[in-house]
Amino acid sequence: MPDLKNIKLVSSEISGLWDSYMSDSLVICVLKQFLNNVEDNDIQTLLQHTLNLSIQHISIITDIFNQEGLPIPQGFTDKDVNINSPRLFSDTFYAAYISFIARVGMHDYTLTLNQIARSDIRKYFSKCITEYIGLYNKAAELRLSKGIFIRAPHIEVPKEVQFVGNQSFIFNIFKKKRALLAREITHIFSLISADIIGDALATGFSQVSRDKKISAYFLEGKHLGQEIIAELTSILVDEDIPIPATSESFVTDSTESPFSEKLMLYHALIMTAAGVSSKGAAIAQSMRADLEGMYTKLIAKIMKYTKDGIDIMNDNKFLEQPPQAISHEKLVKI
Incomplete structure (x- = not known):
């Protein structure tokens, strides 16, 4: 060895x-x-x-x-x-x-x-x-x-093996969209569940942040998360598929921050990175053009939100430099 x-x-x-x-x-x-x-x-x-x-x-x-x-x-x-x-x-x-x-x-x-x-x-x-x-x-x-696990929706599926017969399985602009595949439902459900967690974190962080700009950033994240949840939920509603939900808000009325601004901002970046990754995986697994377009649009919004967060962290000198290659040109003394 x-x-x-x-x-x-x-x-x-x-x-x-x-x-x-x-x-x-x-x-x-x-x-x-x-x-x-x-x-x-x-x-x-x-x-x-x-x-x-x-x-x-x-x-x-x-x-x-x-x-x-x-x-x-x-x-x-x-x-x-x-x-x-x-x-x-x-x-x-x-x-x-x-x-x-x-x-x-x-x-x-x-x-x-x-x-x-x-x-x-x-x-x-x-x-x-x-x-x-x-x-x-x-x-x-x-x-x-404890009865607090939100399960994926139960659906009825065909009893016989079927094969795709035409291109409208993927591209169907003018006709009624085909029913969602089980894998597409799985991704939508998973994304909603994750965004519920993100929405709770953004809500909590916004109400305890002591910096007005940072608090506003978290509030923007809360609204973006709610927008994403609403758009994903509407797809399931249109298909008469049960939607994931929780009976509580998760967040208390505390206004005393348990975490530093730096930690909360970095946590927001972790959440957005996970959001981009999971929606990218959803694109790869989806076979309906409207879903692919929706995910692409959502990723663009999340990336814009991420950039704004990085800018705030840079302004406050919160962002620790990840390992990077040495620039040999900068080492040259002329």
């Missing part, structure tokens, strides 16, 4: 580890605050399990970066969270939030693993994928047991 000390990390490995460190350091701050005011014992156990995973990840990545002589990201620390602030979200939200980050983790770690060569880094990301599969299953079982 080759000596790993002689195998330098490549760009995909460095960026994957750096992104993982940033996300886990944020999650640690968020979960510490959640744990300080959670009431349900089962949800508390789930939060603590998730926190332990993120702490382990930070420790492993720190060791790797130290061995490689790479700078440890600043990420997010205890300075970015006030664990003694009043609760901003409900216990039900906490359970849904864990399900969401488990889904995002499974997706992102898998994409990262596909680009990794070095055996120890592959082992790390493989371990992360397994952990997040287990985390999703724990969250799903808990939510099912």
Whole structure:
């Protein structure tokens, strides 16, 4: 087996580890605050399990970066969270939030693993994928047991094998659109569920932010999320398909911020990145032209919102520089 000390990390490995460190350091701050005011014992156990995973990840990545002589990201620390602030979200939200980050983790770690060569880094990301599969299953079982798991719609499907007979299966501008495929319903439902989480975060962050510009940015995100939810929901309504819903808003009336402006803005960027990725996957899996057009339009709106957020972070010097290649031209002294 080759000596790993002689195998330098490549760009995909460095960026994957750096992104993982940033996300886990944020999650640690968020979960510490959640744990300080959670009431349900089962949800508390789930939060603590998730926190332990993120702490382990930070420790492993720190060791790797130290061995490689790479700078440890600043990420997010205890300075970015006030664990003694009043609760901003409900216990039900906490359970849904864990399900969401488990889904995002499974997706992102898998994409990262596909680009990794070095055996120890592959082992790390493989371990992360397994952990997040287990985390999703724990969250799903808990939510099912408490009756707070919003299931995908039940649909009736044809009883016989059928074949597509004409081009209108995809392109049908002037005639009545064909019924949605099960996979298309799945993506729409999944996107609505994720945007419900994003809407709750934006709502909560907007009411506790102490900066007027940043608060307005979160409020804009809330409105964008509601617009997306409404557009996706209307498609299901037109098809007489049950829509996902929750009986509570998830957000309390607290106006005391549990998190720093930097953490909340970075969390918004994580949500928008996940939104773009999931809608891109929906385009790839959709076979109706109107759906593809809708997703493309929504992605453009989310990208515009993301750019505005990055601009605010730059203005406030909140955005930590990700690893980048050295510009050799700038090193030339003439």
